Amino acid sequence: MPLPGHAGEAQRPTATGDAVTVRDGTVRSGDSVSSLLGDVLSPPEIYDLSKQCRGVFPLTKLRAGQTYRVQSGPEGFHSFRYDIDEWEYLLVTHDGEGFSASVKKTPIDVVEETMHGEVRQRRAFTAAMRDAGGDRGLALRLADIFAFRFNAWREVRKGDTFTLLVEKKYRRGECIGYGRILAAAFFRGDTVYEAFWFKNEPDGRASYFDAAGKNLQPYLRAPLETYELASGFASRRLHPVTKRWQPHYAIDYSAPRGTPVYATSDGRIDRMRRDRKSGRYLAIEHEDGYESLYLHLSAYAKDIAAGDRVVQGQVIGYVGSTGYATGPHLDFRLKKNGRLVNPRGNRSLTSRDLTRREMRYLRRRVIASRVRMGTTRLAHNDSRFSAQM
Numbered sequence: 001m002p003l004p005g006h007a008g009e010a011q012r013p014t015a016t017g018d019a020v021t022v023r024d025g026t027v028r029s030g031d032s033v034s035s036l037l038g039d040v041l042s043p044p045e046i047y048d049l050s051k052q053c054r055g056v057f058p059l060t061k062l063r064a065g066q067t068y069r070v071q072s073g074p075e076g077f078h079s080f081r082y083d084i085d086e087w088e089y090l091l092v093t094h095d096g097e098g099f100s101a102s103v104k105k106t107p108i109d110v111v112e113e114t115m116h117g118e119v120r121q122r123r124a125f126t127a128a129m130r131d132a133g134g135d136r137g138l139a140l141r142l143a144d145i146f147a148f149r150f151n152a153w154r155e156v157r158k159g160d161t162f163t164l165l166v167e168k169k170y171r172r173g174e175c176i177g178y179g180r181i182l183a184a185a186f187f188r189g190d191t192v193y194e195a196f197w198f199k200n201e202p203d204g205r206a207s208y209f210d211a212a213g214k215n216l217q218p219y220l221r222a223p224l225e226t227y228e229l230a231s232g233f234a235s236r237r238l239h240p241v242t243k244r245w246q247p248h249y250a251i252d253y254s255a256p257r258g259t260p261v262y263a264t265s266d267g268r269i270d271r272m273r274r275d276r277k278s279g280r281y282l283a284i285e286h287e288d289g290y291e292s293l294y295l296h297l298s299a300y301a302k303d304i305a306a307g308d309r310v311v312q313g314q315v316i317g318y319v320g321s322t323g324y325a326t327g328p329h330l331d332f333r334l335k336k337n338g339r340l341v342n343p344r345g346n347r348s349l350t351s352r353d354l355t356r357r358e359m360r361y362l363r364r365r366v367i368a369s370r371v372r373m374g375t376t377r378l379a380h381n382d383s384r385f386s387a388q389m
Contacts, residue, residue, distance in 0.1 A: 020078065023070045027082075033059040037080060040072045049080070049092055052099040057082075057090045086176050087256040105258070109170040110179055114373055119160040125152050128162075137228045138166070138178050144221050145195045145208050146186055147344075161187045163373045180225045183369035185378070192378060196369055198354070198362050199313060206262070206313025211366050211378075213354035219265040219286075220312065221344050223294070223332060224319070227253035230329055233342040249340035250295075250333040257298055257328040259319040263310040264292045264334075265349045272306050278331070279323025282316055287350055292343075295331035296322050312351060 027036070034046055041049065050059050062082065071078040080092040084103065092101045117132030119125060129139035142164060143152035167179030186193040195216055199206035208216045231252035267286040274280045280297040298320025310316060321328045334343040341347065354362055370376045 020071055020073045023072075025068055025070075027062050027064050027066050027068060029064045031062065031064070033062065036062075036068065037070065037077070040070060040077045045077070049099045049101075053090070053092065053101045056101045057084060057103055085256070086171060087258070106171055108176075110167050111170065112165060112182065112372070113168045114163065114165055116163050117161065119156045119158055121158050123154060123156065124158075125156050128156075132162075134166075134178070137226075138181075140229055141178075141181055141222070141227070142184060142186075145181065145184060145216065146193055147221060148216060148218065149193055150188065152186075156188070160189070163375060165369055165372050178226065183365075183373060185373060185375050194366075194375075194378065196362065196365050198358075198365055200354075200358055200361075203311050204314040205311040207351070209354060209362060211362075213359045213362055215312075215351045215353055217312075218351045219292075219347060219349040220262055221264075222251075222253055223262040223264045223292075224253055224255050224259055224330060226259065227255045227330070230254040233344065249342075250293075250331050251343050252329050252331055254327070254329045255319045257319055257321065259328075259330075260301075260315045261294055261297065261317045261319060261330055263312055263314045263316050264332075264343075265290075265312045265351060267292070267310060269304060269306050269308050269310060269316075272300060272304075274322065277324045279325065280317075280320065281323075284310060284316075288348065289337040290347070290349055291335040291338075293331075293333040293335070295333070296320055296325045296329060298322065298328070 025036070033050055034043070037046055037049070053059050066085075067083045069079075069081040071080075077094050079094070080090075082090040083106070084090055087106055087108075088103050089106055090101065091104055092099055094100075115132045115134060117128040117134075119128045120131075121127075125143065126136050126139045129135065129142070139152075142162065146152060162184065164184040165182045167182065168175060169177050169179050180197060181195075182197050184195045194211050195208040196211070197206070198209050207220070210216060229251070231248060231250075233249060233251055263284055265284075265286050267284040267290075270283045270285045270291065272282050278295045280299070281293060281295040282297065282300065283291060283293045285291050294317060296319075297317040300317045301315045304310070304316060319328050319330050325331075332343055334341055334347065336347070370378060
């Protein structure tokens with residue numbers, strides 16, 4: 001007998017020997033775990049299931065519009081899956097003795113794609129990115145890569161073009177956004193700017209470099225792989241939690257929970273703590289009187305501790321929403337001689353260029369990326385490599 005369900009829900013048997021019924025649905029306004037599972041579980045069982053979920057994902061947080069799946073068979077309940085967001089889902093199973101609950105990462109397929117764009121009018125960089133198939137978030141990240149060379153928002157002119165090799169993310173066949181920009185070329189009149197993401201595996205150092213091995217980013221203005229600018233550096237802002245107007249001398253980058261957070265530059269971990277407002281946070285001391293802070297982390301990276309040396313691009317933690325936060329994001333702060341300064345300004349942190357050994361690996365990346373982007377014609381500028389290899 002088919003199980004009753006909400007109007008519009010799909011019910012279908014799977015192709016297994018057991019008569020397993022799969023019911024897909026969408027949470028409606030006013031729904032509760034009882035209304036979703038009342039046809040396959042008794043009230044005491046629903047109580048036990050909810051209790052098991054409390055420390056994992058409280059079922060009081062079910063949101064209208066989110067999708068779910070219930071699987072059951074002749075012997076009763078099998079599993080309940082609830083999509084928390086586009087990145088994670090709650091999975092509750094029953095093994096005959098009790099319920100178990102866990103939050104899992106939604107499988108994501110990553111495809112490398114090449115994009116080409118042309119600026120059609122002065123200061124129309126975002127429009128050019130959208131015409132190329134991207135979005136403002138991707139435009140922001142491309143602009144950040146070259147921020148220490150030129151201001152893409154203010155200085156681009158009609159006729160400027162760009163090409164990038166970027167990771168595109170798909171979930172269940174649907175594009176949900178972009179991952180890392182792996183390489184990029186920006187053509188501004190007679191000047192060409194190139195950038196290649198390069199990670200040195202032995203020590204984890206990572207940044208964007210040009211074809212000659214010059215580090216394009218003395219520090220990472222946004223120490224994340226993917227991000228959106230959620231809140232800027234301001235002397236007065238309405239705090240989303242306290243609802244009070246107060247200074248916000250930081251940059252908030254929204255990103256999915258669990259997104260790796262990188263050290264913005266070489267330095268030493270000064271402290272790793274947790275408090276009521278900042279949640280789990282970490283501070284790194286750098287040269288020239290700089291200090292960077294990373295707030296609201298969900299967790300620290302393994303095998304790091306206060307006093308350890310870290311390098312630019314090394315994973316130090318993961319995006320979360322601990323402390324005063326309405327959702328997952330990184331609160332990134334930068335201090336100069338104890339005073340908070342805008343991380344998105346061009347500061348004078350020092351960074352090293354690549355060694356000759358690292359240059360050999362970068363050269364391979366440059367050649368492969370240019371082939372993918374169709375910019376191999378730029379190779380004629382590479383006579384400088386012969387003196388470095």
